[in-house]
Amino acid sequence: MGLRIVIAADPAGVDYKEAVKADLEADPRVEQVIDAGCAPGETPLYPSIAFPAATMIAQGQADRGIFFCGTGMGMAISANKVPGVRASTAHDSFSVERLIMSNDAHVLCLGQRVIGRELARRLASEFLGYTFDPASHSKANIDLIIEHEGRADSRAAH
Numbered sequence: 001m002g003l004r005i006v007i008a009a010d011p012a013g014v015d016y017k018e019a020v021k022a023d024l025e026a027d028p029r030v031e032q033v034i035d036a037g038c039a040p041g042e043t044p045l046y047p048s049i050a051f052p053a054a055t056m057i058a059q060g061q062a063d064r065g066i067f068f069c070g071t072g073m074g075m076a077i078s079a080n081k082v083p084g085v086r087a088s089t090a091h092d093s094f095s096v097e098r099l100i101m102s103n104d105a106h107v108l109c110l111g112q113r114v115i116g117r118e119l120a121r122r123l124a125s126e127f128l129g130y131t132f133d134p135a136s137h138s139k140a141n142i143d144l145i146i147e148h149e150g151r152a153d154s155r156a157a158h
């Protein structure tokens with residue numbers, strides 16, 4: 001079964017979102033592309049786009065996300081506030097590889113004001129090519145993050 005990818009951007013990242021969206025729609029590894037906005041010409045604040053987009057992953061409606069803003073950082077910070085979602089900016093091939101292989105992340109965040117369009121398109125494609133190995137030594141790190149989130153949730157509930 002193919003990947004379900006949610007894409008999202010604020011106004012500073014929308015041009016790259018549109019370019020990557022076209023790539024994903026032509027990618028045989030991708031089963032579904034979900035565009036969580038914004039549309040060109042809209043002017044939302046980035047958290048208002050990132051929260052619902054990341055929630056789609058937390059709720060199992062999407063497998064991974066590729067989010068865009070000026071630097072990639074605001075979208076990453078916002079996405080990480082959604083429990084269960086791991087997101088980071090990564091602007092080179094090695095970091096994108098480790099984002100999956102070390103961090104089992106769900107969301108790659110890219111900065112339209114930081115890297116060129118062709119590099120963004122390439123990194124988005126590379127991001128889909130990796131699958132986390134649950135037998136790797138990195139699993140213990142991920143488990144500790146998940147355990148911490150569980151504790152944080154139970155504290156919030158009391």
Ligand SMILES: O=C(CO)[C@H](O)COP(=O)(O)O
Pocket residue numbers: 010012013046069070071072073074075
């Ligand atoms: O890059 C951004 C957030 O990390 C966003 O696209 C622009 O944010 P701003 O500098 O607060 O306008």
